[in-house]
Amino acid sequence: MTFPVTLLDLAGCIALLLWGTHMVQNGVQSAFGPRLRSFLAGALKTRARAFLAGLGVTAVLQSSTATGLMVAGFAATGLVDLVPALAVMLGANVGTTLVVQVLSFDISPLSPALILIGVIMYRRANGQAPRDIGKVAIGLGLMLLSLHQLIALITPYEDAPSLRMLMGAVSTQPVVAVAVAAVLTWVAHSSVAVVLLAMSLGAKGVVAPEAALALVIGANLGSALNPLLEASSASDPASRRVPFGNLLNRLVGTVVALALLDPISRFLIGVEPATARAVADFHTLFNLILAVAFLPFLNPFATLLRKLFPVKVAESDPARPLYLDPAALETPVVALGNAAREALRLADILETMLACTRDALEKDARPRIPEAQRLDDVLDRLNSSIQAYLMRLDSEALSAEDHRRLDEILAFSTNMEHAGDVLDNSLLPLAAKRLKRGLAFSPEGQSEIAAMVERVIGNLRTAGALFMTNDARTARLLAAEKAVFRDLETRATQSHFDRLRAGKIETAETSGLQLDVVRDLKRVNAHLVAGTAYPVLQREGDLLPSRIASELG
Template sequence: MPVLLSLISLGGAVALLLWGTRMVQTGVQRAFGARLRGALARALGHRLQAFLAGLGVTALLQSSTATGLMVTAFAAEGLVGLMPALSVMLGANLGTTLIVQLLSFDVTALSPALILTGFLLFRRNAASLAHDLGRAVIGLGLMLLALHQLLLLFAPVESAPALRLLFRLVGEMPGLALLLAAVLAWALHSSVAAVLLVMSLAGHGVLPLPAALAMVVGANLGSALNPLLEGMGRADPAGRRLPLGNLLNRLLGLALAMPLLAPLAGLVAWASPDPGRGVALFHTGFNLALALLFLPLLGPYARLLQRLLPARDDPADPSRPRYLNGAAQELPAVALAAAGREALRLADLLEEMLRGARAVLARPEARIPPDLAAREAAIDRLNTAIKAYLAQLDTEAMDAEDHRRLQAVLLFATHLEQAADVVQRGLLPHAARPRKRGLPLPAPAQAEVLGWLDRVLGNLRVAGALLMTEDPRAARMLAEEKAVFRDMEAAATGAHFSRLRDASRVEGEASALQLDLLRDLKLVNSHVVAAAAYPLLERDGALLSSRVALVAGDES
């Protein structure tokens, strides 16, 4: 029974450590997540900048796994080259060691003050920066408290024969220690928590130093597994290059360190008489040595990974750009034409989504085709690829007309991506409601909704033609469609409230659904108009800055 209680207490302390680490990570992500992601994206042009960005972001997030998943997504979407992405991961591996270095000192007395400070900050407005920072400060306090609890738990370990036998077995078999730490770091999604646990074990003399160093190497290996497993779900092998490259460099570090555990343990013992502090020093030194070894070799290493995992050219993939020719970027006019052709594919994909919604509305018993969600994701990726392509153009070689055309393509792509979001999150769920509730629309209402949808489809085709022809007459006709939908919404709203006075519950639900569908279609139509008509009307001075009527005296 004492052994069981000791194991439960140990598990609770480890869970508290993990929860504290999680709170630090989520608090920082909520406070600075978008800015961290943006800073990371901006730093990916050069290997040294990328290395420092990976170090800094991971030091704040306290999770190389979170950084790895973020950069793996960048690399898979083609937003960053493999070499700077590998640099980020080397920096991320070093960044995880900073909090371990801090906590290797005796700072447990700060735990109550940190938890109190974090609590006071957390009680601020939930939308404030202080609220999110409070979460992170509470997490740091909980981590210190968990480490203190672990030290107290390890004090009587020598009196527990079963635990003494377990740790002796781990201490005599470095391979088992490595495997145990790798599994622990993988399961916790955090090498920081695993290394802090090892530091506590070593600091209390429960683990011999060579076994503790083997567990540090194992924790480093385990934290590289999560991005790799995430990348395994990607159809394109190119999306697995970065996590595989990160895992391979850690395996190389393992192969170099394991035969040298005894002399490394002697060196660590010489550098620090405190075994726990020595584990922290080894953790930093190991990752720093890997960074120094791999940074100069990232060019050939990236080329090797590209040969091992060549990109799969799937012409059927709608999210893969077809016209964004890198060689054309030297000629802005040609590059802008290529981007315009690619933007028209967004209109084609949006039309497929609208036709899918129409099929569901025409047959209430039909289910939403699963490929419609894939179409929305393809629009997102294609829109991102178009923007990245245009961002690389030499703006100094562009004249005023080129700049105007660039803005037109960007606006077109942005508004169609937003229209696809409306279809995915609003129109399709509303279209599926009759089947889910068993309340189909009455035939007249169904015909009216299908007529509205066909009108949006027609406007979308006009918008695609406008992007290429830039005909001002067609732009005016398309812009007038916004007023048409506004009038239709006003009429439908009035009819809905008139029906509610005499209608049954079923009729009222059908009328409300019809109005919801019209509002979704009106919003989609607004994005279509803004995508193609407004830029042309603004160019010709035919677009008013405001629809608000001027009052007397405003003319002056």
């Protein structure tokens, strides 16, 4: 077999290793992501508990990036202080080493059994959780298979001059090895895969033990690059505190470990002659020593980061998204939470539009009309931003529950925008018409309109609460409001026709205007029900396909 073909096989084995790692991470996030996020949020009380929480969550997720995104979100919103957030990242870095410790032993015979069990669970299981666990088993099996194939592929060529020449620069220049591993980790988004690759190359003697350890150092450095690069797109510099702090302690560890690389490698090989085990032990010790060194100094470290990345003063543009963090897209449960928070802003804007409309209908408040029209533009732009953000999520990484939540967010934000369009295109022109013609509602009509607007505002607040809780009882209460508004429209229609029959032309014009207002408020209320109550009632099986009663026979 020619050397170029061998390189192609080598690339295929590495790709299989990366794909197996990707399957494990996605499966675990889909199965346990929300619960791990809740556990992490509740454990961030002290730096010791935060360190252990970061270690445990990352050991399950096998992704320090995912853990970092969760805790960075908590820190950016003020839910957790910067010190425990940094402690979580130190624990997360240790947590990623545990799977490497397990895979450093020869457990490749388990690969076929894991893949078989995983395929059966994925194809035959009814629930989403067993399917996700099946995906994890398949991923682990593929990782073991790729490592076995990698070693088998390298064995015949370990003395080949061409392969030795390729690895010569890496073996003789530790700085080059660190740079190569850092770039590979950045591209692959997985330090675990690169450390396992270094372990395989060292075990077959393709690279010297010292070079294998340098590759491990580079993998640890590269694992801190992606979170920082993703956070750099955020508008608030404060969101970069946690990832930059993580990168800074990686840099300190890299410099110290490179300076002491020769005595460290000789010591480890003397204690553990098997290179694969020495590489795994060094990976764990590197992160443990950094954690022990940095934990006592997190307070001054956090002070330094706050000075480097101060909180940015909010911009004046109300249509600018506040919570749609691009860095969170790799962790769907975090991204969906961000989108839900942004969607709630739509309800606040719509409430302000309703208040403007009420003022324009009740009194001579002409400036409130253009104010409400500007807010409708804000609604449209924010809704577009939310939809674009959600469409960037990897659908394969979403569980059934994630897909359901994504649909709920889209339904909520779309109906908020449609409700705003009703105000902008219909109710506000009615208010402008009343002011232009100098029409005045009767005291009774004025009171009825004010009561209806307040009722819609109350329903809007209920809809916002329902959007967050998905409570079936609240959904039934909100859905019942449709019948209330149908009755209000019926009474307003009857009152208008009674005035026409009585020949009261002067009052008929205002009653017709009032009828149009009632109909539009009914349409606004219908969007609130459709955007929040109907999805919950449909899930509970309480939503009928039609309101039309039919008699058979």
